[in-house]
Amino acid sequence: MSAGGYPPAISFQSVSKSYPSSRGLKGERFLALDSVDLEIQPGEFFGLLGPNGAGKTTLITILAGLTQASSGRVSVMGHDVQTDFAAARRALGVVPQELVFDPFFNVREALVFQSGYFSVRHNAAWIDELLESLGLTDKAHANMRALSGGMKRRVLVALALVHKPPVIVLDEPTAGVDVELRQTLWHFIAKLNKQGHTVLLTTHYLEEAEALCGRIAMLKTGKVVALDSTSALLSSASGNVLRCTVDGELPAELASKARVTGRVVQLPAVDALAVEHYLTQIRQAGLTVRDIEIRRPDLEDVFLQVMNQHPGRDDRSLV
Ligand SMILES: Nc1ncnc2c1ncn2[C@@H]1O[C@H](COP(=O)(O)OP(=O)(O)OP(=O)(O)O)[C@@H](O)[C@H]1O
Ligand SMILES: [Mg+2]
Numbered sequence: 001m002s003a004g005g006y007p008p009a010i011s012f013q014s015v016s017k018s019y020p021s022s023r024g025l026k027g028e029r030f031l032a033l034d035s036v037d038l039e040i041q042p043g044e045f046f047g048l049l050g051p052n053g054a055g056k057t058t059l060i061t062i063l064a065g066l067t068q069a070s071s072g073r074v075s076v077m078g079h080d081v082q083t084d085f086a087a088a089r090r091a092l093g094v095v096p097q098e099l100v101f102d103p104f105f106n107v108r109e110a111l112v113f114q115s116g117y118f119s120v121r122h123n124a125a126w127i128d129e130l131l132e133s134l135g136l137t138d139k140a141h142a143n144m145r146a147l148s149g150g151m152k153r154r155v156l157v158a159l160a161l162v163h164k165p166p167v168i169v170l171d172e173p174t175a176g177v178d179v180e181l182r183q184t185l186w187h188f189i190a191k192l193n194k195q196g197h198t199v200l201l202t203t204h205y206l207e208e209a210e211a212l213c214g215r216i217a218m219l220k221t222g223k224v225v226a227l228d229s230t231s232a233l234l235s236s237a238s239g240n241v242l243r244c245t246v247d248g249e250l251p252a253e254l255a256s257k258a259r260v261t262g263r264v265v266q267l268p269a270v271d272a273l274a275v276e277h278y279l280t281q282i283r284q285a286g287l288t289v290r291d292i293e294i295r296r297p298d299l300e301d302v303f304l305q306v307m308n309q310h311p312g313r314d315d316r317s318l319v
Contacts, residue, residue: 007078009167009198010040015072017058032058034222045199047213054219056202057097060171064094093165097172099152101144108140111162118163130158133188150177169200210299218306225310237297239270246287
Protein backbone atom coordinates (compact mmCIF):
# COMPACT_ATOMS: atom_id res chain seq x y z
CA MET A 1 0.00 0.00 0.00
CA SER A 2 1.14 3.57 -0.64
CA ALA A 3 1.25 6.24 2.07
CA GLY A 4 -2.33 7.29 1.30
CA GLY A 5 -3.59 3.75 1.83
CA TYR A 6 -4.24 3.17 -1.88
CA PRO A 7 -2.68 0.22 -3.67
CA PRO A 8 0.01 1.10 -6.21
CA ALA A 9 -1.19 1.52 -9.79
CA ILE A 10 1.33 -1.11 -10.89
CA SER A 11 3.30 -3.46 -8.69
CA PHE A 12 5.98 -5.97 -9.67
CA GLN A 13 7.31 -7.97 -6.74
CA SER A 14 10.37 -10.18 -7.32
CA VAL A 15 9.26 -10.94 -10.86
CA SER A 16 11.37 -13.43 -12.79
CA LYS A 17 10.68 -14.98 -16.16
CA SER A 18 12.59 -17.71 -17.93
CA TYR A 19 12.12 -19.08 -21.43
CA PRO A 20 13.48 -22.26 -22.98
CA SER A 21 16.93 -21.32 -24.25
CA SER A 22 17.20 -20.56 -27.96
CA ARG A 23 20.45 -22.56 -28.04
CA GLY A 24 18.27 -25.65 -28.09
CA LEU A 25 20.10 -27.42 -25.28
CA LYS A 26 17.68 -29.72 -23.54
CA GLY A 27 16.44 -28.30 -20.26
CA GLU A 28 18.41 -25.07 -20.60
CA ARG A 29 16.45 -21.91 -19.76
CA PHE A 30 17.08 -18.25 -20.52
CA LEU A 31 16.37 -15.72 -17.74
CA ALA A 32 14.59 -12.81 -19.44
CA LEU A 33 13.67 -11.12 -16.12
CA ASP A 34 15.60 -11.48 -12.89
CA SER A 35 13.80 -10.52 -9.63
CA VAL A 36 12.31 -7.25 -10.83
CA ASP A 37 10.82 -5.05 -8.09
CA LEU A 38 8.94 -1.93 -9.19
CA GLU A 39 6.08 0.04 -7.72
CA ILE A 40 4.37 2.78 -9.71
CA GLN A 41 1.93 5.03 -7.88
CA PRO A 42 -1.39 6.32 -9.23
CA GLY A 43 -0.91 9.44 -11.34
CA GLU A 44 2.76 8.85 -12.14
CA PHE A 45 4.23 9.23 -15.64
CA PHE A 46 6.84 6.48 -15.45
CA GLY A 47 9.51 5.55 -17.97
CA LEU A 48 10.90 2.05 -18.45
CA LEU A 49 14.13 2.23 -20.44
CA GLY A 50 16.65 -0.34 -21.55
CA PRO A 51 18.52 -1.65 -24.58
CA ASN A 52 16.99 -4.14 -27.03
CA GLY A 53 16.30 -7.42 -25.29
CA ALA A 54 16.47 -5.94 -21.76
CA GLY A 55 13.04 -7.37 -20.90
CA LYS A 56 10.71 -4.34 -21.18
CA THR A 57 8.11 -5.99 -23.40
CA THR A 58 8.29 -9.20 -21.36
CA LEU A 59 7.43 -7.18 -18.24
CA ILE A 60 4.50 -5.51 -20.03
CA THR A 61 3.25 -8.82 -21.43
CA ILE A 62 3.20 -10.22 -17.89
CA LEU A 63 1.39 -7.09 -16.67
CA ALA A 64 -1.27 -7.58 -19.34
CA GLY A 65 -1.70 -11.20 -18.22
CA LEU A 66 -0.65 -12.49 -21.65
CA THR A 67 2.37 -14.36 -20.27
CA GLN A 68 2.80 -15.76 -16.81
CA ALA A 69 5.80 -14.83 -14.67
CA SER A 70 7.93 -17.82 -13.62
CA SER A 71 7.85 -16.39 -10.09
CA GLY A 72 6.79 -13.23 -8.28
CA ARG A 73 3.60 -11.21 -8.01
CA VAL A 74 2.16 -8.58 -10.34
CA SER A 75 -0.87 -6.37 -9.78
CA VAL A 76 -2.72 -3.47 -11.42
CA MET A 77 -4.63 -1.12 -9.09
CA GLY A 78 -4.43 -3.79 -6.42
CA HIS A 79 -5.76 -6.57 -8.68
CA ASP A 80 -3.48 -9.58 -9.10
CA VAL A 81 -3.00 -10.19 -12.83
CA GLN A 82 -3.41 -13.94 -12.41
CA THR A 83 -6.01 -14.48 -9.68
CA ASP A 84 -8.04 -11.34 -10.47
CA PHE A 85 -7.39 -11.21 -14.21
CA ALA A 86 -10.61 -9.56 -15.39
CA ALA A 87 -10.38 -6.61 -12.97
CA ALA A 88 -6.65 -6.18 -13.61
CA ARG A 89 -7.20 -6.24 -17.39
CA ARG A 90 -10.05 -3.73 -17.18
CA ALA A 91 -7.83 -1.31 -15.24
CA LEU A 92 -5.20 -1.46 -17.98
CA GLY A 93 -4.88 -0.12 -21.53
CA VAL A 94 -1.88 -1.48 -23.41
CA VAL A 95 -0.48 -0.13 -26.66
CA PRO A 96 1.61 -3.09 -27.86
CA GLN A 97 4.98 -2.77 -29.54
CA GLU A 98 3.95 -5.04 -32.41
CA LEU A 99 1.36 -3.85 -34.92
CA VAL A 100 -1.42 -6.38 -34.38
CA PHE A 101 -4.97 -5.74 -35.55
CA ASP A 102 -8.05 -7.36 -36.99
CA PRO A 103 -8.03 -6.88 -40.76
CA PHE A 104 -11.78 -7.32 -41.17
CA PHE A 105 -12.90 -4.16 -39.39
CA ASN A 106 -12.79 -0.54 -40.28
CA VAL A 107 -11.38 1.80 -37.63
CA ARG A 108 -14.66 2.75 -35.97
CA GLU A 109 -15.94 -0.85 -36.00
CA ALA A 110 -12.75 -1.99 -34.30
CA LEU A 111 -13.23 0.61 -31.56
CA VAL A 112 -16.88 -0.34 -31.07
CA PHE A 113 -15.95 -4.03 -30.94
CA GLN A 114 -13.21 -3.36 -28.38
CA SER A 115 -15.70 -1.36 -26.27
CA GLY A 116 -17.95 -4.42 -26.29
CA TYR A 117 -15.07 -6.60 -25.13
CA PHE A 118 -14.90 -4.42 -22.01
CA SER A 119 -18.73 -4.26 -21.76
CA VAL A 120 -18.67 -0.49 -22.31
CA ARG A 121 -21.91 0.63 -23.94
CA HIS A 122 -22.89 4.03 -25.40
CA ASN A 123 -19.25 4.82 -26.11
CA ALA A 124 -19.76 6.86 -29.31
CA ALA A 125 -18.85 10.24 -27.78
CA TRP A 126 -15.55 8.94 -26.35
CA ILE A 127 -14.77 7.10 -29.60
CA ASP A 128 -15.30 10.37 -31.49
CA GLU A 129 -13.00 12.17 -29.07
CA LEU A 130 -10.32 9.49 -29.48
CA LEU A 131 -10.56 9.66 -33.28
CA GLU A 132 -10.35 13.45 -33.18
CA SER A 133 -7.48 13.60 -30.67
CA LEU A 134 -5.44 11.10 -32.62
CA GLY A 135 -6.09 12.63 -36.02
CA LEU A 136 -8.11 9.62 -37.21
CA THR A 137 -11.49 11.21 -37.88
CA ASP A 138 -11.16 11.01 -41.66
CA LYS A 139 -9.99 7.39 -41.41
CA ALA A 140 -12.94 6.22 -39.30
CA HIS A 141 -14.41 4.19 -42.17
CA ALA A 142 -11.12 3.00 -43.64
CA ASN A 143 -10.33 -0.68 -43.42
CA MET A 144 -7.44 -1.45 -41.08
CA ARG A 145 -5.57 -3.15 -43.93
CA ALA A 146 -5.57 0.09 -45.91
CA LEU A 147 -3.84 2.16 -43.23
CA SER A 148 -0.18 3.20 -43.22
CA GLY A 149 2.09 1.98 -40.41
CA GLY A 150 1.83 5.25 -38.46
CA MET A 151 -1.97 5.27 -38.85
CA LYS A 152 -2.17 1.70 -37.54
CA ARG A 153 -0.20 2.77 -34.51
CA ARG A 154 -2.67 5.59 -33.87
CA VAL A 155 -5.49 3.02 -33.98
CA LEU A 156 -3.64 0.84 -31.48
CA VAL A 157 -3.47 3.82 -29.12
CA ALA A 158 -7.20 4.45 -29.57
CA LEU A 159 -7.98 0.75 -28.97
CA ALA A 160 -5.98 0.78 -25.73
CA LEU A 161 -7.90 3.79 -24.44
CA VAL A 162 -11.41 2.82 -25.51
CA HIS A 163 -12.48 1.78 -21.99
CA LYS A 164 -10.79 4.79 -20.29
CA PRO A 165 -8.43 2.64 -18.24
CA PRO A 166 -6.85 4.25 -15.16
CA VAL A 167 -3.48 2.74 -16.12
CA ILE A 168 -2.08 3.28 -19.62
CA VAL A 169 0.93 1.31 -20.85
CA LEU A 170 2.68 2.37 -24.05
CA ASP A 171 5.34 0.04 -25.45
CA GLU A 172 7.33 2.18 -27.88
CA PRO A 173 4.29 4.08 -29.14
CA THR A 174 6.31 6.48 -31.29
CA ALA A 175 8.38 3.93 -33.22
CA GLY A 176 7.83 4.80 -36.88
CA VAL A 177 5.60 7.73 -36.09
CA ASP A 178 5.99 11.14 -37.74
CA VAL A 179 6.87 14.31 -35.84
CA GLU A 180 3.38 15.76 -35.98
CA LEU A 181 1.69 12.67 -34.56
CA ARG A 182 4.31 12.40 -31.84
CA GLN A 183 3.37 15.85 -30.68
CA THR A 184 -0.36 15.12 -30.94
CA LEU A 185 0.08 11.84 -29.09
CA TRP A 186 2.14 13.31 -26.26
CA HIS A 187 -0.23 16.21 -25.88
CA PHE A 188 -3.13 13.77 -25.53
CA ILE A 189 -1.33 11.35 -23.18
CA ALA A 190 -0.08 14.24 -21.00
CA LYS A 191 -3.66 15.50 -20.76
CA LEU A 192 -4.87 12.06 -19.63
CA ASN A 193 -2.00 11.91 -17.11
CA LYS A 194 -3.04 15.34 -15.72
CA GLN A 195 -6.56 13.97 -15.32
CA GLY A 196 -5.12 11.26 -13.07
CA HIS A 197 -4.34 8.36 -15.43
CA THR A 198 -1.12 6.54 -14.60
CA VAL A 199 1.23 6.17 -17.58
CA LEU A 200 3.98 3.60 -18.09
CA LEU A 201 6.07 4.27 -21.17
CA THR A 202 8.89 2.41 -22.87
CA THR A 203 10.82 4.24 -25.55
CA HIS A 204 14.22 4.40 -27.18
CA TYR A 205 13.73 8.15 -27.74
CA LEU A 206 15.39 9.30 -24.55
CA GLU A 207 14.57 12.95 -25.08
CA GLU A 208 10.89 11.97 -24.98
CA ALA A 209 11.39 10.11 -21.71
CA GLU A 210 13.36 13.04 -20.28
CA ALA A 211 10.62 15.51 -21.18
CA LEU A 212 7.65 13.40 -20.08
CA CYS A 213 8.54 11.03 -17.25
CA GLY A 214 8.67 11.99 -13.59
CA ARG A 215 10.44 8.76 -12.67
CA ILE A 216 12.48 6.29 -14.64
CA ALA A 217 13.65 2.71 -14.27
CA MET A 218 16.48 1.36 -16.41
CA LEU A 219 16.56 -2.31 -17.20
CA LYS A 220 19.58 -4.27 -18.39
CA THR A 221 19.67 -8.01 -19.10
CA GLY A 222 16.49 -8.50 -17.09
CA LYS A 223 17.54 -6.53 -13.99
CA VAL A 224 16.65 -3.06 -12.75
CA VAL A 225 19.97 -1.18 -12.75
CA ALA A 226 18.67 2.34 -12.03
CA LEU A 227 15.48 3.68 -10.50
CA ASP A 228 14.96 7.31 -9.57
CA SER A 229 13.23 10.57 -10.42
CA THR A 230 14.25 11.94 -13.79
CA SER A 231 15.74 15.05 -12.15
CA ALA A 232 17.80 12.97 -9.69
CA LEU A 233 19.08 10.79 -12.53
CA LEU A 234 20.07 13.88 -14.53
CA SER A 235 21.88 15.49 -11.61
CA SER A 236 23.64 12.20 -10.78
CA ALA A 237 25.52 12.39 -14.06
CA SER A 238 29.00 13.64 -13.42
CA GLY A 239 30.70 16.46 -15.32
CA ASN A 240 29.77 18.02 -18.62
CA VAL A 241 29.61 17.02 -22.23
CA LEU A 242 31.72 18.46 -25.02
CA ARG A 243 29.75 18.58 -28.25
CA CYS A 244 31.42 19.51 -31.51
CA THR A 245 31.54 18.63 -35.19
CA VAL A 246 34.63 17.12 -36.79
CA ASP A 247 35.48 16.56 -40.46
CA GLY A 248 36.79 13.00 -40.27
CA GLU A 249 37.13 9.84 -38.22
CA LEU A 250 38.02 10.19 -34.52
CA PRO A 251 41.16 8.50 -33.16
CA ALA A 252 40.22 5.10 -31.72
CA GLU A 253 40.91 6.13 -28.13
CA LEU A 254 38.36 8.94 -28.32
CA ALA A 255 35.87 7.02 -30.44
CA SER A 256 35.48 4.43 -27.70
CA LYS A 257 34.29 7.13 -25.26
CA ALA A 258 32.21 9.22 -27.65
CA ARG A 259 28.61 9.38 -28.81
CA VAL A 260 29.08 9.82 -32.56
CA THR A 261 26.23 10.74 -34.92
CA GLY A 262 27.67 11.41 -38.36
CA ARG A 263 30.02 14.37 -37.88
CA VAL A 264 28.66 15.29 -34.46
CA VAL A 265 30.81 14.05 -31.60
CA GLN A 266 29.82 14.16 -27.93
CA LEU A 267 32.36 13.35 -25.22
CA PRO A 268 31.88 13.22 -21.44
CA ALA A 269 34.26 15.76 -19.86
CA VAL A 270 34.93 15.90 -16.12
CA ASP A 271 36.35 19.44 -16.25
CA ALA A 272 37.83 22.14 -18.49
CA LEU A 273 41.16 20.32 -18.62
CA ALA A 274 39.47 17.26 -20.08
CA VAL A 275 37.86 19.45 -22.75
CA GLU A 276 41.25 20.93 -23.69
CA HIS A 277 42.77 17.47 -23.77
CA TYR A 278 40.08 16.16 -26.13
CA LEU A 279 40.41 19.15 -28.46
CA THR A 280 44.19 18.71 -28.60
CA GLN A 281 43.84 15.02 -29.41
CA ILE A 282 41.31 15.73 -32.16
CA ARG A 283 43.53 18.43 -33.71
CA GLN A 284 46.60 16.24 -33.45
CA ALA A 285 44.72 13.62 -35.47
CA GLY A 286 44.57 16.22 -38.25
CA LEU A 287 40.87 16.94 -37.88
CA THR A 288 39.16 20.33 -37.91
CA VAL A 289 36.82 21.04 -35.00
CA ARG A 290 33.79 23.30 -35.37
CA ASP A 291 30.69 24.34 -33.42
CA ILE A 292 32.12 23.67 -29.98
CA GLU A 293 29.55 23.55 -27.20
CA ILE A 294 29.74 22.46 -23.56
CA ARG A 295 26.49 21.25 -22.03
CA ARG A 296 25.10 19.41 -19.02
CA PRO A 297 24.58 15.66 -19.50
CA ASP A 298 21.14 14.70 -20.81
CA LEU A 299 19.24 11.47 -20.21
CA GLU A 300 21.05 9.72 -23.04
CA ASP A 301 24.40 10.45 -21.35
CA VAL A 302 23.02 9.18 -18.04
CA PHE A 303 21.68 6.06 -19.77
CA LEU A 304 25.08 5.33 -21.34
CA GLN A 305 26.84 5.91 -18.00
CA VAL A 306 24.45 3.54 -16.21
CA MET A 307 24.78 0.86 -18.90
CA ASN A 308 28.59 1.13 -18.78
CA GLN A 309 28.59 0.84 -14.99
CA HIS A 310 26.80 -2.48 -15.38
CA PRO A 311 28.93 -4.14 -18.00
CA GLY A 312 28.88 -7.75 -18.93
CA ARG A 313 27.74 -9.99 -21.65
CA ASP A 314 24.17 -11.08 -21.92
CA ASP A 315 24.66 -14.49 -20.33
CA ARG A 316 21.31 -15.11 -18.77
CA SER A 317 21.27 -18.82 -19.56
CA LEU A 318 20.51 -21.18 -16.73
CA VAL A 319 21.06 -24.87 -16.97
N1 LIG B 1 8.42 -15.93 -26.21
C1 LIG B 1 9.75 -15.89 -26.03
N2 LIG B 1 10.49 -17.01 -26.06
C2 LIG B 1 11.82 -16.97 -25.85
N3 LIG B 1 12.52 -15.86 -25.57
C3 LIG B 1 11.82 -14.70 -25.51
C4 LIG B 1 10.41 -14.65 -25.74
N4 LIG B 1 10.01 -13.36 -25.61
C5 LIG B 1 11.12 -12.65 -25.34
N5 LIG B 1 12.20 -13.44 -25.28
C6 LIG B 1 13.58 -13.02 -24.98
O1 LIG B 1 13.58 -12.27 -23.78
C7 LIG B 1 14.47 -11.17 -23.86
C8 LIG B 1 13.72 -9.89 -23.54
O2 LIG B 1 12.88 -9.57 -24.64
P1 LIG B 1 11.92 -8.31 -24.64
O3 LIG B 1 11.09 -8.37 -25.87
O4 LIG B 1 11.22 -8.24 -23.35
O5 LIG B 1 12.97 -7.11 -24.72
P2 LIG B 1 12.70 -5.54 -24.85
O6 LIG B 1 13.40 -4.90 -23.70
O7 LIG B 1 11.27 -5.26 -25.03
O8 LIG B 1 13.52 -5.19 -26.17
P3 LIG B 1 13.19 -4.16 -27.38
O9 LIG B 1 13.77 -2.84 -26.96
O10 LIG B 1 13.95 -4.74 -28.54
O11 LIG B 1 11.73 -4.12 -27.61
C9 LIG B 1 15.08 -11.21 -25.26
O12 LIG B 1 16.34 -11.82 -25.19
C10 LIG B 1 14.10 -12.06 -26.04
O13 LIG B 1 14.77 -12.77 -27.08
MG1 LIG C 1 10.17 -4.46 -26.50
